[in-house]
Amino acid sequence: xxxxxxxxxxxxxxxxxxxxxxxxxxxxxxxxxxxxxxxxxxxxxxxxxxxxxxxxxxxxxxxxxxxxxxxxxxxxxxxxxxxxxxxxxxxxxxxxxxxxxxxxxxxxxxxxxxxxxxxxxxxxxxxxxxxxxxxxxxxxxxxxxxxxxxxxxxxxxxxxxxxxxxxxxxxxxxxxxxxxxxxxxxxxxxxxxxxxxxxxxxxxxxxxxxxxxxxxxxxxxxxxxxxxxxxxx
Amino acid sequence: xxxxxxxxxxxxxxxxxxxxxxxxxxxxxxxxxxxxxxxxxxxxxxxxxxxxxxxxxxxxxxxxxxxxxxxxxxxxxxxxxxxxxxxxxxxxxxxxxxxxxxxxxxxxxxxxxxxxxxxxxxxxxxxxxxxxxxxxxxxxxxxxxxxxxxxxxxxxxxxxxxxxxxxxxxxxxxxxxxxxxxxxxxxxxxxxxxxxxxxxxxxxxxxxxxxxxxxxxxxxxxxxxxxxxxxxxxxxxxxxxxxxxxxxxxxxxxxxxxxxxxxxxxxxxxxxx
Numbered sequence: 001x002x003x004x005x006x007x008x009x010x011x012x013x014x015x016x017x018x019x020x021x022x023x024x025x026x027x028x029x030x031x032x033x034x035x036x037x038x039x040x041x042x043x044x045x046x047x048x049x050x051x052x053x054x055x056x057x058x059x060x061x062x063x064x065x066x067x068x069x070x071x072x073x074x075x076x077x078x079x080x081x082x083x084x085x086x087x088x089x090x091x092x093x094x095x096x097x098x099x100x101x102x103x104x105x106x107x108x109x110x111x112x113x114x115x116x117x118x119x120x121x122x123x124x125x126x127x128x129x130x131x132x133x134x135x136x137x138x139x140x141x142x143x144x145x146x147x148x149x150x151x152x153x154x155x156x157x158x159x160x161x162x163x164x165x166x167x168x169x170x171x172x173x174x175x176x177x178x179x180x181x182x183x184x185x186x187x188x189x190x191x192x193x194x195x196x197x198x199x200x201x202x203x204x205x206x207x208x209x210x211x212x213x214x215x216x217x218x219x220x221x222x223x224x225x226x227x228x229x230x231x232x233x
Numbered sequence: 234x235x236x237x238x239x240x241x242x243x244x245x246x247x248x249x250x251x252x253x254x255x256x257x258x259x260x261x262x263x264x265x266x267x268x269x270x271x272x273x274x275x276x277x278x279x280x281x282x283x284x285x286x287x288x289x290x291x292x293x294x295x296x297x298x299x300x301x302x303x304x305x306x307x308x309x310x311x312x313x314x315x316x317x318x319x320x321x322x323x324x325x326x327x328x329x330x331x332x333x334x335x336x337x338x339x340x341x342x343x344x345x346x347x348x349x350x351x352x353x354x355x356x357x358x359x360x361x362x363x364x365x366x367x368x369x370x371x372x373x374x375x376x377x378x379x380x381x382x383x384x385x386x387x388x389x390x391x392x393x394x395x396x397x398x399x400x401x402x403x404x405x406x407x408x409x410x411x412x413x414x415x416x417x418x419x420x421x422x423x424x425x426x427x428x429x430x431x432x433x434x435x436x437x438x439x440x441x442x443x444x445x446x447x448x449x450x451x452x453x454x455x456x457x458x459x460x461x462x463x464x465x466x467x468x469x470x471x472x473x474x475x476x477x478x479x480x481x482x483x484x485x486x487x488x489x490x491x492x493x494x495x496x497x498x499x500x501x502x503x504x505x506x
Contacts, residue, residue, distance in 0.1 A: 006237045015239050022240060025247045033254040040262035045269035053266070060263045076264065080256045088251060104244070109237045113244035 003170065005102040006109055021107040028091050028104065059087075063207075070208065071215040078214060081121055085114065086207035089165065093199020096173070097192065103199070106169040108162065115162035118210045119154070126217030135217065161209060168202045347482075354478060355471055362470070383424045386454045386465045387431040393463070401461055402436055408459035411441030416454045419446050432456065 005020035012018070039052045049057075063083045067075040092103040104110045126135040139150045172195035179187045367378045393401070405412065414428060429442050453466025 006240055017239060019237070019240060022243050022247070025244060029247060029251050029254065032251065033258055036255065036258040036262075040258060040266075043262050043266045045266050045273065047270070047274075049266075056259065057263055057267060060260060061267070079260055080252050083260065084248070084252045084255045087255065088248065107240065107244075109240035110244045112236065113241045114248060116241065117245055117248055 003174075004107045004109070005104065006107045008102070020102055021104045021110055024092070024095075024102060025104045025110065028088065028095065032087065032091060066208065067211050070211040071219060072211065078125070078211065081117075082207050082211050082214075085118075085210055086203050089114075089203035089206050090200055093169065093196060093203060096195055096199065102173065103169050105165055105199075105202075106173050108166045108170075111162040111166040111169075114165070114206070115158045118161060118213060119158040121210070122154075122213045122217045125214045129218040138217070157209075157213065161206065165202055165206050168198055172198055351475065351478075355475060358474055359471060379418050379420075380424065382454055382465065383420065383428060386456075386463075387427055389465060390431045390435045390456070390463060393435060397463075398435060401458060401463070404459040404461045405436055405440065410459070411443045412436070412456060412458045413443050413445055414454065414456050415445045415447045417446070417448060420444060428454075 005024065008020035010018045010020070010023060036056075039050075039056055042050065043053055044050075060079070060083065063086060064075040064079055067078055067082055072078055089105055092105045095101050096103055105114075123135060126138070129135075130138075140147050141150075172191075176188050176191050176195060179191055363378060366381075370378055370381050412432060414432075420428065425444060428444075432442055433440055453464060455462055455464030455466065
């Protein structure tokens with residue numbers, strides 16, 4: 001039994017390989033990009049607009065609203081990164097209803113890659129907002145002794161991000177696979193529906209946590225935010 | 234193995250490409266559409282505000298104009314009323330004047346008519362009196378009116394008082410012209426003799442006498458000398474008759490005036506004539 005779509009390799013040359021994770025990711029990327037292109041091609045700037053335009057506008061403005069609520073005052077600046085995180089994770093979960101499809105987020109490599117992106121993005125946005133010195137200073141706050149703990153915190157939360165998403169997605173696929181062998185009729189459908197819900201929740205958690213980390217890095221002087229503890233718990 | 238470093242790198246790369254794709258095909262068009270719409274709505278709202286302000290301004294202006302118009306109308310109305318009143322007064326005055334003038338003219342006409350009537354009555358009366366007198370004298374004494382007139386004149390000359398005679402004589406002496414005897418008719422030789430005799434008897438034998446016929450004299454005979462006169466004429470009787478007729482007419486006018494009903498008073502009593 002496969003634990004990860006990484007194990008399904010279509011083509012390999014040395015260390016270069018084309019596994020199911022990459023292929024499904026490309027598929028998702030194509031669907032998202034082409035779908036967006038098709039829908040936004042006929043966008044109207046007037047008061048009358050299509051159903052799809054309304055839907056996409058609701059999604060995008062909803063994401064912007066969430067980013068703003070977390071504490072980032074300029075949501076448009078972070079929309080590209082955080083919005084894409086959410087859309088990618090959500091789309092890869094939603095597509096589990098397609099038979100034969102395996103979510104790329106069920107691979108630890110993908111979740112680790114996304115977590116690494118967050119790990120890079122947090123200091124990037126922090127430095128961009130405050131400057132190098134101010135950002136680095138935040139690691140020795142409130143005292144110099146806190147430096148190793150802050151560094152450990154950075155690494156551990158990145159690891160936690162990767163493992164949380166991988167665990168949830170992989171477990172969903174595993175449970176469905178196991179249930180299919182035991183009760184092949186009703187339960188897998190219920191569990192698929194539950195998996196969709198879990199996937200959406202995970203997409204929300206992943207992107208919100210990334211937003212919170214970025215917010216913490218860009219607003220380091222402010223007291224620590226409670227939502228981090230609540231969500232990580 | 235759960236970790237595959239190549240896949241991690243590839244997925245990270247894929248993710249950044251996806252970020253770019255999403256920015257390019259999703260976020261930017263959506264943001265653009267929303268911004269454009271917001272701008273359009275803001276423009277429409279600003280436009281509406283401007284129009285509202287303009288409408289308000291126009292309304293105020295119209296209100297102001299209406300008030301001004303009302304004021305002007307009221308002023309014009311007052312002026313027109315005053316002018317109409319003045320014109321009415323003027324026309325009434327003119328009408329009163331015209332009525333007064335007409336009334337005066339009518340009264341004048343009435344007076345003229347009355348005068349003409351009097352003259353006509355006088356003439357008629359004179360003719361009638363002469364006619365009656367002639368007829369009466371002819372019937373009763375078989376004498377003509379002229380004869381009788383000369384007789385009466387002669388008798389009056391002879392019956393003159395001493396004082397009167399002296400006055401006439403002195404007047405005759407002062408004058409160089411002769412005594413003039415005027416009659417309305419031509420005297421017969423007998424009448425002339427009788428008259429001449431009576432004069433000479435009264436005023437003296439040397440008196441120069443001249444006879445003249447004057448139709449203006451109302452049916453009579455008169456003697457004049459240097460402003461003094463002795464006469465007999467029917468004019469005295471006629472004057473008396475005229476006075477009587479005048480009184481009668483006046484009385485009749487008064488009765489008629491009382492008989493005319495007054496416009497607002499009680500109806501007058503009718504009096505039998």
